[in-house]
Amino acid sequence: MIRVRQKPFDPGDEINAFCTHNANSGAIATFIGQVRDYVSSESGTGSVSELILEHYPGMTEKELARIADEAASRWSLDDTLVIHRFGPLTPSEAIVLVCTASAHRGDAFSACEFIMDWLKTSAPFWKKEVSPDGSEWVEARESDDHRAAEWNAK
């Protein structure tokens, strides 16, 4: 299931519901991305007071569903959940949650990491960090492109 939402969510509650819904899957892997309180640019030194996540409504959901489908075609999965927030976020809030359920832990782990890697380079979200120095759009990292591309070599 794909959910793109502005309101905060409770990772523990979502994970418990996912586990209950997949009670016969022996292996559940999850990833939680949290807002950090320091700016991502190497030249910056300030602390982040707010993170603003812009997205492309409609395309976001399509891309996340495409990524989840791709994961399901590569590994044996019982279920997948992706929750991603947009709008203003504050440090320590959860930005993203990915859960995968499988009979095998290797499949659950690989699919969860794959979804995060592809999400980073193809889901249409853009981050703007607000700090005492002002606000700045976060630059994409080449290392993320490499991570996403490596899955095609596996």
Added chain:
Amino acid sequence: MIRVRQKPFDPGDEINAFCTHNANSGAIATFIGQVRDYVSSESGTGSVSELILEHYPGMTEKELARIADEAASRWSLDDTLVIHRFGPLTPSEAIVLVCTASAHRGDAFSACEFIMDWLKTSAPFWKKEVSPDGSEWVEARESDDHRAAEWNAK
């Protein structure tokens, strides 16, 4: 932190506490192992009514701590949590929870999977499945040895 316990635990509550405790770690990876309701042996057809986990008190905690230390020496981690149950368990209950916190998702994912792979082959736990056919000790799988060994080639 390492916790070996008989009583059930709530994965969502534990994960939320771990996230709160590591509020500045951008990346949290987790794995939850659940008791399945079907027997693991390929010849068996019955459903599992109970899983009994025996362990080696004292050594279990030592081995889990050693594995977590090894993970911390291989990757950049802010924190690690391993909870493993022993005693009688029923299907769909959580057996094991591993959480890793890092600034980088690659480190969080790798460390979490590494801990599960090593735990499978070195933490002194033994599973006995109780089904309508009787009760049977679960056999170790060679594939688990391979997975654990592969980390030394990375």
Added chain:
Amino acid sequence: MPAIDVLYFAWIKEKIGVGQEQVSPPGTVKTVSDLLDWLADRSAGHRSALSDRARIRAALDQTHVPLDSPIEGAGEIAFFPPVTGGAS
């Protein structure tokens, strides 16, 4: 060519000053790249936002496409910087 909805996101939107506009480019505009050239002439903001092609990505009808893709038949074209969602 029929009218196309053009969408802008992140700093591209900020430089242009609008997030969406409807345009009717001439028939000589055949690719995404042609459209960027044509849009750049609309204002100083457009020129500033759309000049550095290495930092621009495009989607045709909500699917990622390279800049040399033909645009014929597209109803919605979006321009945005490389994406930065997810987590660390």
Added chain:
Amino acid sequence: MPAIDVLYFAWIKEKIGVGQEQVSPPGTVKTVSDLLDWLADRSAGHRSALSDRARIRAALDQTHVPLDSPIEGAGEIAFFPPVTGGAS
């Protein structure tokens, strides 16, 4: 040799009938494997439990060791099948 605590787990414990016993093997028992040979003579249950070496693992003072390890100085030796904790 001083007395050693020997621990058994899982089906090894079930076959032997006890989870723990204190033994004082003779000085000729130098390795884990020697100890297994010596223990096997204690009862039919011991023999049945300890005969298939491929299925037996050992720990000396709560650390995994190969079966050819010397046991001198050990206070606690455990025998068990390959471990099966964790999850799928």
